[in-house]
Amino acid sequence: MTMHVTLRQLRAFLAVVDSGSFSEAAKTMSLSQAALSGLIRELEDRVGVRLLDRNTRSVSLSSVGQSFEPMSRRVLSTLEEALDSLTDLKELRRGLVRVAAPEPLSCTLMPDLIAGYQNAQQGIEVRFEDVPIEQVLAGLQQGSMDVGFGPAGLIEDDMVEEHPLWLDPMCVALHPDDPLSRMDAVSWKDLRERPLINYMPNFATHVLSCVPPRNHPRKILPVHRVNTALSMLRVGEGAVVSPALTERLVQGLGLTFLPLKQPQVSWRVAMFVRRRPSVSPAVESFVRFVLGFVRDWTAMAPRPQVSTRSSGTGKAAAAK
Incomplete structure (x- = not known):
């Protein structure tokens, strides 16, 4: 009763x-x-x-x-x-935000972003996973992640909201002894005869598709991590194509980082937020923080001197 x-x-x-x-x-x-x-x-x-x-x-x-x-x-x-x-x-004295991002974002943007947020909101725990983009997207769709980062346009799910953050141009890392390293900028044609050490998944679809086939590298050596690619370049020959945001990683290994043009290819970085019947206050505060933080971070971060013109806003775009 x-x-x-x-x-x-x-x-x-x-x-x-x-x-x-x-x-x-x-x-x-x-x-x-x-x-x-x-x-x-x-x-x-x-x-x-x-x-x-x-x-x-x-x-x-x-x-x-x-x-x-x-x-x-x-x-x-x-x-x-x-x-x-x-x-x-x-009131954000407690809470949890589950975040995931792939390389190179996990070793460039994310450490500064997470440290900045936790200094501002010390009661909120940020649980971060550095995983391949496929796992980022799967975690968002399955509900094991609240916020993810990666290339824009990769996910079509009514439960996931995409926030474009900024357009990042592709550049090229070269060994300082490479004759191309003395140039102001490098073209895709210049790279054709050099082995390209590639760590980016779906490189052919999202980057080379924007480059005329006649200028595609003849030889591509696949690896899984950006630091692996750059370390191999440091002791060998070739080139590494990488977004401008990785400049600190490139320079930290003593390599040269130059604008890559003719055509210039860019990728749009995005934040993905899983929608639930209601988003927690902690997740809402994290999203607000990211949008403000990224504006300051992209303005202050060192960038190779490249044009930001782009003919598209999707996964990758070529400015010709």
């Missing part, structure tokens, strides 16, 4: 127990004594048993009331903890 006991009735009951007086309990709850007595009477009617023994001089717990009193306190305590937790989440 369901008993429709209210929290107000429980609070009135405990106020009488704590004060030992109906009049004092009424003052504590800012009620008239008649209103307080009405709440106690309603509670006892609902549970079907007397909880308080009272006479003209005193009030005390009945035998059933003695058992009911600690249970009532646990109910109110649990509710207060739940409300405190909800307030913490709403």
Whole structure:
């Protein structure tokens, strides 16, 4: 049988127990004594048993009331903890944001972005995974990730919202002994005879598709990580095509990084946010932070001197 006991009735009951007086309990709850007595009477009617023994001089717990009193306190305590937790989440004193990004974003943008957000919101945990783009997209679709980063236009899902961030031009890393490293800019034709060490998945679809076939590299050496590609170039010959945002990685290995033109190919970096019936306050705050952070980060980050003109806004675009 369901008993429709209210929290107000429980609070009135405990106020009488704590004060030992109906009049004092009424003052504590800012009620008239008649209103307080009405709440106690309603509670006892609902549970079907007397909880308080009272006479003209005193009030005390009945035998059933003695058992009911600690249970009532646990109910109110649990509710207060739940409300405190909800307030913490709403006011960003607690929360979790699950984030994923592939290379090269995971070793360029993400460390600065996550550190900046956690300095601003120290109560929010950011759980980050550096995984291939396929796993980023799968995590968003399956609900194991809240926010992902990668090339724009890769996902079509009503549950995932895409926020374009910036257009990043492709550049080329070269060994400093390479004669091309003394040029102001390099063309795709210049790279044709050099082995291209490639770490980017779907490179042919998203980058080479924007380059005339006659200028495609004759030899492509596939690897899985940007640092692997650059390290191989440091001790060997060839070239690495990489977005402008990787300039610090390139220069950190003592390599030359130059604009890549004729045509210039760019990729649009995007943030993906999984929509649920409602997005948590922590995720909302992270998304707002990213949009502001990226504006400052792209303005301050070093960039090779290349044009930002682009003939498209999708995964990759060639400016000719």
